[in-house]
Amino acid sequence: MLKDDFSDLEMQRLNKLEQLRAIGQEPYPLRAHKSHTNASAVALFEKAEAEGSQEPVEVVLAGRLRAIRHMGKLSFAHIEDRTGKIQLLMRVNEIGAEKLDEFVRFYDLGDFIEASGQMMRTRRGEVTLQVQDFRMLSKALLPLPADKDETVDGEVVRHAQLTDPETRYRRRYVDLAVNPEVREIFRVRAETVKAIRAFLDERDFMEVETPILQPIYGGAAARPFTTYHNQLHQELFLRISFELYLKRLLVGGLDRVYEIGRDFRNEGVSFKHNPEFTQLEFYMAYADYNSIMAITEQLVAETAQKVLGTMKVQFGGQEIDLTPPWNRIQIRQGLIDQAGIDIHQYPDADSLAAAMREKGIAFKPDVSRGKLINTLLETYLEPIMIQPTFLYDYPRDISPLAKAKLDDPTTVERFEGYVGGMEICNAFTELNDPLDQEQRFLEMGHTYSEDEEERNPMDEDYLQAMAYGMPPNGGLGLGIDRLVMLLTGQHTLREVILFPHLREADDKPQEKKPDEK
């Protein structure tokens, strides 16, 4: 039972709850009767004040008790709702000794209360609700972390703030309840997604939903999560991307489609990787990677403007200017400049590997030319792309769904967008030639060994769809979580994902799982 684990502190609160019931006060009443938000009550009072009105401003406010200061025959408190905090003043003159005593004895920080009365201004000038009556809306049995705010020269200084990351992520509700800046991050996140939708909707894109449980996964090089449908006796994969389904829709005449949703990748966790993450993908018929580049920088810049009111963000101690046009670096030229290697002089993996070895660059042996080039990108280019940059023209062998360049069959029309040294999007002129696509699938089958899980399986139905005719198109995948990191100045995905993945908390240490060795 819940209360079996209660500490003395928590038992005290439970006692208070029972005492409230004993005097006929329901600690969890069915309904509240809040008439104003805290902010609107303040605004209402200030307006009346400005107009010199003598009419009392009567309101019913509700919120969570965040500060209590008892002073004998009166008590001050602050309650907080979604619009902020407001001070309550409870005087024995208005509410009577019995009611004041009730507040002192049975109400704790963290409780939700409702209070009615008239707005007034204290001697110190704070707009305050002078309480006529109040009641419990919800008794909190567990105490919230005891933070306290101090105002020094107008700056709010937080004391004893909840900072332990494990508590913050595992009990995000507590984190949100006591850390307003965390609530702000998720407000920005919600606004970001809203702005992206608006941007695409305005351009006649149609939002769609495609399968998350897929019989064949594809569209990215990643290991999938697997699951099983009991009735159908079918192995299923959680999608690693939306790509192949969205492009099928282009075949069906849906020229502009997008989806915002969750991808799942069974890989390591890091500051920029979470096993499930939110992705935007859109596909646009009759576009190519050049037009997608232009739309992408516009999308990100407009979103920042709408959400933050500026296209300049602070990230990693640097100011990043998202205003279009972004930098554009062709991979070959970028590597000539930064690594001193012209990849065109090394048409195969062996020769490129030799050149890299000569320069003392560490790399994994026995990988494709494309993967070697990718290593070069990560080493030489990624870290320096702080200001928004499109890196373009990728190796064909690591881009099986992108169309090759006319004058260079080893290179495809693909770009990735980097901001703050972090990849935020990936796009290409989509391959729409079914025979070429089939060839690519076959090549992937050779490039990756049978047991490599990021090997993309041949998707026969996708090929068939393409064989019916797919309009030329460009598509984009953009990591929403990473974009929100950028817009909120956070340096780990965990800060922008409400419930980030953590290892399972084990209350009974020493006990190994049965299947563990």
Added chain:
RNA sequence: GGGCGCGUAGCUCAAUGGCAGAGCAGCGGCCUUUUAAGCCGUUUGUUGGGAGUUCGAUCCUCCCCGCGCUCACCA
């Protein structure tokens, strides 16, 4: 998965191979304009879990759990 670091009261953090502490929160008082309210008094704990060394372990050693950083992985 590897390496490094961390885990002490509800929160933030001290401490020492020898009785485990402070502030806030809590509890009991005083207090009618406070706002980290103040003043007086007072309680907290399996020092993440287990084992070992030791007369004695929160401290040293080992194992386990969790978190963080980092490497690997991640077109």
